[in-house]
Amino acid sequence: MKQAIIVAIAHCMVVVSAVNEANGEIKQVIVCEGEHANLSCPEGRYIAIRLANYGRFTISQCNPTFNTELSTTCQNDKTLSILQLRCNGKFECEFPVNNDHLGDACPKTSKYLDLQYDCTLIPVTTPTTTTTTTTTKKIDARMLTDVHPSASYKRDNPETIQSVYEDSKRGVLHCQPVSFRDIEWPKTEADRVAKMGCPIGSDGHAEWKCEANGEWSKEGADLSRCVSSWSSRLREEAEDGEEPVDHLETLREIQQMTRKEELLGGDLIALSAAIDSSIPTTMQSSNADAFAELVVESVNNMAKESQSPAWSDLNAVKSRKVATALMESVDKVAAGVSMLTTPDTTRTIIKPTVEVEISNVKVHEYVTFPSMSLYTNSYDTIDVPKEALTLRDQANAHAKVVYATYSSMATHMEPESRTNADGVLVERLIATNILSTSIVNKASRIQTISRLKHPVVLTFRAKSWSNLTSPTCVWWNSTRLSWSSNGCSLELHNTTHIVCHCDHLTHFAVLMDVYDHELPVGHNVMLTFITYAGCSLSVICLLLSLFSFHCFGSGGDRICIHNNLCFCLLVAETVFLLGIWQTQNKLYCGIIAGVLHYFFLAAFTWMLLEGFELYYMLVEVFQSGDSKRPYFYLFGYGCPAVVVTVATWMDRFSYGTERYCWLRVDNYFILSFVGPVAVILVCNCAFLMMTLCIVCRHSNVGYTPCKQDRDTIKNVRSWLKGAVALVFLLGLTWTFGLLWIDEQSTVMAYAFTTLNSLQGLFIFLFHVVFNDRMHKDYRKWTRRTSWLPDCMREESARSRPSPYMPATGSGTAQGLSSNSSTGSELLKWFGGGGSSKTGKFWRDLFSRYYSTHH
Incomplete structure (x- = not known):
C-alpha cells in the first residue's frame, strides 16, 4: 500500500519526459487537478502546444486511493484551443489546473491535465478574428511534427520544416492532416515518417508513414511503443515479484484493467509479457484454479472484439508474437493446473473468446476432446490416438490433456497471401477457430508430440464461407510465426464441417482462399431485373407452347418430346424464379437446389432425345407401329434421377450455398451437373451432325431414297434447324454460366442471365410460331372446332391448298413443306x-x- 501511495504521489507531480531543450524535443506534462502547470522554453525558443486534454483516460494517474470507479473516458475537446490561445508563442506560461479555467467535462470525477508541447525557433500564434499588425508567420501548432525519412527519433531542423511547406506550393505530394487513435497527425511530405507523441495517458511515441503516392500507409499507425503507465507498472511488478501471492495480485489487477481500459498496441506487448511472468512454474492446490481463471479471463479481455484497435496498432509480426505469447500462457497455466487433477476428472473454463478444458483421462485407442462434445455437436473436436496420450509409454494408463479453442485470435494471426498456379496473388483467411490439444508430461510441461503413426483427427465447424474456397489444414509454427501445412491433410469438408488429419499436436486451423468478386450494386440490381423479367417471359412462353402442343399438335413422338422438354424447363424456371435466393433455411435451400439440379438435367436429357429422334427418322428403313414413348420417359426422367440420387448420397450438404440455392462450386460438387451436361451435349452434337450429313447428301444428289418421301426430308431439314439452335442456346447458356462462376466476369453474368431467361421464348418461336407443321395443325383444329367464329374457320379453309391442284403463293410452300x-x-x-x-x-x-x- 505504501508503494502504491508513493507511485500515485509521483504521478501527481509535474512529469516532464524526453527533455532535450537543445534539440526542441517533445515534452509531456501531467498535472493533477488543483495544482499549477508551468511551461517554459529556453531563451530564443517559443512554446507550441500540440496535444492537451483536461479529463481522465486512465485509473492510475492522480488517484492516490486507487478508486476504480472513476470514469476513464473523460475527454475535454476545448482544452487544446484554450491552452493554445493562452500559451502559444510565449517563453513561459503558468496557469492553474481547475474547472474554472479549463472547464468541467466530467462532473464528480477527479481529473488531470495531460499536455504535450514543443519549444520551437518559430513563434507560434493561434489565428483569431482580431486584426493585428504582427509580422510573425502564423503556423498551426499541429503542423510542427517530427517528419523523417528514417526511423530515428531525431527532430528535423527548422530549415528542413520550412522547405517542406515551400515545396508543397510547387506540387510536392503530401499526406493530409488526419485524426487517428486520438492523435492529430499533421500534413506530412510523401515518403516520410511522421512521429507524434502517444495518446494522453501513455508514454512513448507513435509513427505513421506517408507513402510515396501521398497517402497514409494502409497498415495504419504504429503505436507499439505507446505504453500506458499502468501497464508499464504491472509489467515491472510481474518481473520483480517473487511470491505466488504477489503474482496472483498482479494477475487480478491485469484482469480488472483489461476489462475496463481501452488498450494501446504497446499495452498488448507489455501485458502479454506480464501475464507470462506471473505464472509460477509450480502451483498449489489452494490457488491453482484462481491462476487459471485470471489468465484465461485476461487473455479473453485482450482478444475480444472491442480491443481490435489495439491490435491494429501493431504490425503483422508483432501481432503474431503477442497472440502466440497469449496462447502459450494459457497452455502454461493449464499445464500447471493439470498436475493437481485426479484421474477421470475435468476442469473447464469457458469465456466468450477462449474455452479451456483441463482433464486427466483414461487412455483408449482414440479419445475425443473436449468431453462436452459427447453431449453437443457445437464444439470443434480433436480425436487423439493412444500413442500420443501415453507419450509412447504403454505403462501410462492416464493422460493429462489441455484442450483450448480460440474464436477471435485468428484475426490477429492472419496468413500471408499466396501465389496460385496462374501467378495471381490470392488473399487467404482463417476460416475456423484456432484449436489446440497438448499433452502434459511429468515435469508439468507441454510435451512435444510429432510423427505419429496414427493421425490426430480434427473436426472443425466451418464459419461463413462467402467468397472462400480451397480449404487447407494448417498448424501454427511458433518459431517462424507462420502457418504450415506440413504433416496435415484435408480429409473431407462440406458447408458445416471440415475434417483434417495431422501427425502431431499443436495449434491448428483451416485456411481458405478469398475470391472477392462481388458485383457492384448497380449490376446486381440490373441482373436481378433481367432475371425476373426474362424468366417471367420464359414461363409464359413455355405455357403457351404446352397449350399449343396439346390443342393443335397431331401427336407423335416428336410432340411428346417437345411437351416434356417444355415441362422440365417450365418447372426449372419457375423454381429458379421463386427459390434461387431463399437461403435463410438451409433445408429448404438444399431441396430447391436439388429440384433445380434434377429438372435442368431432365431438360438436357429430353433435348438429347430430340436429336436422337431426328436421326432415327432418317435411318429407320421400315416405320414401326410401336411407340417409343415408354423408353423415352424411362430415359428422360430416369437418368437425371440416378445422377441426383448418387450426388445426394455422396454429399447432400453441397446442395445450397450461402448466396444461392444451387450446387457448391469450391469442392467440385458442380461436376455432378457439368459432367452429365457435357456428355449430353457431345452426344447430341454427334446425332445432329450425322443427321445433317444425311440431309446434305440427299440434297446434293437430287433424289430421296425410296424409303423416304420428299416431305420427310424437308420436315427433317426444318426440325434440324430448330434442334441445332436449341443445342447451341442451352450449351452456350451454361458455358457462360460456368465462365461466370470461375472468372466472375460482369459480361459473363449478363450473358448467362439473359440467355437463361429467354429459353422459353426461343422454344415458343421456333417450335410454334415459325413451325409449318403447327400452322397446318392449327388450320385443322379451326376447321373441326365448331364453336369458333365463322371468319376464323373460313380463313382457314381459304388458306388450305387443293388436294388435286397445287395452290398458288404461300399456300403451295406451306402445303408441301409440312410433314403430311x-x-x-x-x-x-x-x-x-x-x-x-x-x-x-x-x-x-x-x-x-x-x-x-x-
Whole structure:
C-alpha cells in the first residue's frame, strides 16, 4: 500500500519526459487537478502546444486511493484551443489546473491535465478574428511534427520544416492532416515518417508513414511503443515479484484493467509479457484454479472484439508474437493446473473468446476432446490416438490433456497471401477457430508430440464461407510465426464441417482462399431485373407452347418430346424464379437446389432425345407401329434421377450455398451437373451432325431414297434447324454460366442471365410460331372446332391448298413443306402409276411449278 501511495504521489507531480531543450524535443506534462502547470522554453525558443486534454483516460494517474470507479473516458475537446490561445508563442506560461479555467467535462470525477508541447525557433500564434499588425508567420501548432525519412527519433531542423511547406506550393505530394487513435497527425511530405507523441495517458511515441503516392500507409499507425503507465507498472511488478501471492495480485489487477481500459498496441506487448511472468512454474492446490481463471479471463479481455484497435496498432509480426505469447500462457497455466487433477476428472473454463478444458483421462485407442462434445455437436473436436496420450509409454494408463479453442485470435494471426498456379496473388483467411490439444508430461510441461503413426483427427465447424474456397489444414509454427501445412491433410469438408488429419499436436486451423468478386450494386440490381423479367417471359412462353402442343399438335413422338422438354424447363424456371435466393433455411435451400439440379438435367436429357429422334427418322428403313414413348420417359426422367440420387448420397450438404440455392462450386460438387451436361451435349452434337450429313447428301444428289418421301426430308431439314439452335442456346447458356462462376466476369453474368431467361421464348418461336407443321395443325383444329367464329374457320379453309391442284403463293410452300403426305399423293395422282407419258408430263410440269414456288 505504501508503494502504491508513493507511485500515485509521483504521478501527481509535474512529469516532464524526453527533455532535450537543445534539440526542441517533445515534452509531456501531467498535472493533477488543483495544482499549477508551468511551461517554459529556453531563451530564443517559443512554446507550441500540440496535444492537451483536461479529463481522465486512465485509473492510475492522480488517484492516490486507487478508486476504480472513476470514469476513464473523460475527454475535454476545448482544452487544446484554450491552452493554445493562452500559451502559444510565449517563453513561459503558468496557469492553474481547475474547472474554472479549463472547464468541467466530467462532473464528480477527479481529473488531470495531460499536455504535450514543443519549444520551437518559430513563434507560434493561434489565428483569431482580431486584426493585428504582427509580422510573425502564423503556423498551426499541429503542423510542427517530427517528419523523417528514417526511423530515428531525431527532430528535423527548422530549415528542413520550412522547405517542406515551400515545396508543397510547387506540387510536392503530401499526406493530409488526419485524426487517428486520438492523435492529430499533421500534413506530412510523401515518403516520410511522421512521429507524434502517444495518446494522453501513455508514454512513448507513435509513427505513421506517408507513402510515396501521398497517402497514409494502409497498415495504419504504429503505436507499439505507446505504453500506458499502468501497464508499464504491472509489467515491472510481474518481473520483480517473487511470491505466488504477489503474482496472483498482479494477475487480478491485469484482469480488472483489461476489462475496463481501452488498450494501446504497446499495452498488448507489455501485458502479454506480464501475464507470462506471473505464472509460477509450480502451483498449489489452494490457488491453482484462481491462476487459471485470471489468465484465461485476461487473455479473453485482450482478444475480444472491442480491443481490435489495439491490435491494429501493431504490425503483422508483432501481432503474431503477442497472440502466440497469449496462447502459450494459457497452455502454461493449464499445464500447471493439470498436475493437481485426479484421474477421470475435468476442469473447464469457458469465456466468450477462449474455452479451456483441463482433464486427466483414461487412455483408449482414440479419445475425443473436449468431453462436452459427447453431449453437443457445437464444439470443434480433436480425436487423439493412444500413442500420443501415453507419450509412447504403454505403462501410462492416464493422460493429462489441455484442450483450448480460440474464436477471435485468428484475426490477429492472419496468413500471408499466396501465389496460385496462374501467378495471381490470392488473399487467404482463417476460416475456423484456432484449436489446440497438448499433452502434459511429468515435469508439468507441454510435451512435444510429432510423427505419429496414427493421425490426430480434427473436426472443425466451418464459419461463413462467402467468397472462400480451397480449404487447407494448417498448424501454427511458433518459431517462424507462420502457418504450415506440413504433416496435415484435408480429409473431407462440406458447408458445416471440415475434417483434417495431422501427425502431431499443436495449434491448428483451416485456411481458405478469398475470391472477392462481388458485383457492384448497380449490376446486381440490373441482373436481378433481367432475371425476373426474362424468366417471367420464359414461363409464359413455355405455357403457351404446352397449350399449343396439346390443342393443335397431331401427336407423335416428336410432340411428346417437345411437351416434356417444355415441362422440365417450365418447372426449372419457375423454381429458379421463386427459390434461387431463399437461403435463410438451409433445408429448404438444399431441396430447391436439388429440384433445380434434377429438372435442368431432365431438360438436357429430353433435348438429347430430340436429336436422337431426328436421326432415327432418317435411318429407320421400315416405320414401326410401336411407340417409343415408354423408353423415352424411362430415359428422360430416369437418368437425371440416378445422377441426383448418387450426388445426394455422396454429399447432400453441397446442395445450397450461402448466396444461392444451387450446387457448391469450391469442392467440385458442380461436376455432378457439368459432367452429365457435357456428355449430353457431345452426344447430341454427334446425332445432329450425322443427321445433317444425311440431309446434305440427299440434297446434293437430287433424289430421296425410296424409303423416304420428299416431305420427310424437308420436315427433317426444318426440325434440324430448330434442334441445332436449341443445342447451341442451352450449351452456350451454361458455358457462360460456368465462365461466370470461375472468372466472375460482369459480361459473363449478363450473358448467362439473359440467355437463361429467354429459353422459353426461343422454344415458343421456333417450335410454334415459325413451325409449318403447327400452322397446318392449327388450320385443322379451326376447321373441326365448331364453336369458333365463322371468319376464323373460313380463313382457314381459304388458306388450305387443293388436294388435286397445287395452290398458288404461300399456300403451295406451306402445303408441301409440312410433314403430311400431300406432296406424295400429288405425285402419285399426276404420275398415274409412274409409267405413262401423261404421267411423266404431269410430273415434269409439277416439278417445275414446285421448284418455282418453293
